Amino acid sequence: MSSLLTFPKGGVHPPASKGLTANLAIEVMPVPDELEIILGQHIGAPCTPTVTPKDAVLEGGLIGEVTKGLGVPLHAPVTGTIKGFGMSGHPMRVSAPSITIQTDTEALPVQYSRCDWQKLSKEELLAKVHAAGVIGIGGAGFPSHVKLSPPPDNPVDTLILNGAECEPYITADHRQMLERAQEIVEGALVILKILGIKKCFIGIENNKPDAIKTMTEAAAAASTPEHTVVVQPLQVKYPQGSEKQLIQAITGRKVPGFALPSAVGVVVHNVSTARAIYDAVVLSKPLYEKVMTISGKGIKRPANLLVKVGTKVSDIVEYLGGVTPELAKIVMGGPMMGFAVSSLDIPVTKTTSSVxxxxxxxxxxxxxSQCIRCGWCLNACPMGLEPKEIALYVEAGRPQDTGQFGVFECFECGCCAYVCPAKRPLVQFIRLAKMKAKR
Ligand code: SF4
Ligand code: SF4
Structure with a gap:
């Protein structure tokens, strides 16, 4: 039995399918002539534009602000002109309000230089993270400055960086850990200073030995007696990168019910978010570009690309030489948690990790087909839920009664559907139940 750490309950082993892109260095995609930047990139209210049509904008300049509630500002990914406002395609919401920018193709890229961030106070560092529009780019888009301000009644002692990248096909974090290791680790040091704590673990699945080696070297070089960064290799098991499962694997602490990780003294950020925090604090560079994986047998040239937020999937497809005759399905995100889309007319957001x-x-x-009551979905569920019961209640027209089976604790990892021999669309049933059930 492996001595590598993992979470104790459920989980599955889908084929990794990362071979198409794992060895491909991150490539900078040329800037398209036009970008569509969706106003609601984060959890919370969408941004209100701070620009009007025909305004000239500079790369990194402010184009949207949150006027109330949770949120972060939005920045121009390119130098250009505001063309107008409209609706853009969206993988989950069908369409969403956006700003279109016409790129000035003659403009030179903006250059950023290092600041002496060690001299800044915790409040000044937090303000830089907020001003740069940083959100959790490996997940749901939660504003990072909020995550970095845990409630005072939940003292935090551990930072975990998530480098598990357990979703099949996706290699964007893997490549960043190989190519941007020092920046990720310096981002971790910034976070440790903001949280006022000493210890950071970086969890990486054991199928990425090159990333474990590179990150271990970078972590050892940056660690001091005051701040230690340690790489923790993990067993390969999906969904190892889910927040609660990662915390339990590394610290043994179990986040209760609907509580936040800070309830057990932990803050979790993705490695790519740590790099965005490095950009925000060390370089004063807003978050407006994204490393993502384009993969599958349906694209002519799979790649790991650095693209501007607002780049349309159709522009990416054109850049990579088009699709192949074998193409059968397009998914934004990974095959386990992503969303199938029927259009290429969808712009990349800060949280798009792959297409x-x-x-x-x-x-x-x-x-x-019908449920055969084999119980495999119960065994696979990392949250210990009863997906088959939720699905049966939905089919019986009683989705409102599924709260008793913990439907709101489901984070839609897809393990249950993956193992189901009857191929039941359990996650779709669960999404429907969440819309109708009461907490
Ligand atoms: S999708 Fe939900 S119910 Fe299914 S295994 Fe994952 S957490 Fe459990
Ligand atoms: S795995 Fe599928 S067939 Fe088996 S109990 Fe669950 S829903 Fe029913």
Missing amino acids: LFLAEDEIDTTPH
Whole structure:
């Protein structure tokens, strides 16, 4: 039995399918002529534009602000002119309000230089993270400055950086850990200073030995007696990168019910978010570009790309030489938690980690049938829920009664659907139940 750490309950082992892009260095995609920047990039109210049509904007300049509630400002990914406002395609909401910028193709890229961040106070560092528009770019888009300000009644003692990247196909974090290790680790040091704590673990699944080696060297070089950064190799098991599972694997602490990680003294950030925090604090560079993986047998040239936020999937496809005749399905995000889309007319947001172009032999098209009560979905669920019961209640027209099965604790990892021999669309049933059930 492996001595590597992992979470204790459930989980599955889907094929990693990372071979198409794992060895491809991050490539900078040329800036398209036009970008569509969605106003609601984060959890909370969308930004209100601070620009009007025909305004000239500079790369990194402010184009949107949150006027109330949770949120972060929005910045121009390129130098150019505001073309107008409209609606853009969105993988989950069908469409969403956006700003269109016409790129000035003659403009030179803005250069950023290091600041002496060690001299800044915690409040000044937090203000820089907020002003740069940093959100959790590996997940749901939670504003990072809020995550870095845990409630005072929950003292935090541990930072965990999530480098598990357990979703099949995606290699964007893997490549950043190989190519930007020092920046990620310096981002971790910034976070430790903001939180006023000493210890950071970086959790990386054991199928990325090169990333474990590179990150271990960078962490050792940056660690001091005051701040230690330690790489923790993890067993390969999906969903190892989910926040609660990662915390339990590394610290043994179990986050109760609907509580936040700070309830057990932990703050978790993705490695790519740590790099965005490095950019925000050390370079004073706002978050307006994104490393993402484009993969699958349905795209002519799979790649790990650095793209501007607002780049449309259609521009990426054109840059990579088009799709192949085998293309059967397009997924934004990973195959386990992503969303199938039917249009290429969708812009990349701060949280888009990948777009997969999958061929027939990479997807399962078997029609679903009746539940045979095998119980496999119960065993696979890392939250210990009863997906089969939720689905049966939805089918019986009683989605409002599924709260008793913990439907709101489900984070839609897809393990249950993955193992189901009847191919039941359990996650879709659960999403429906969440819309109708009461907490
Ligand atoms: S999708 Fe929800 S119910 Fe299914 S395994 Fe994941 S957490 Fe459990
Ligand atoms: S895995 Fe599928 S068939 Fe088996 S109990 Fe769960 S829903 Fe039913």
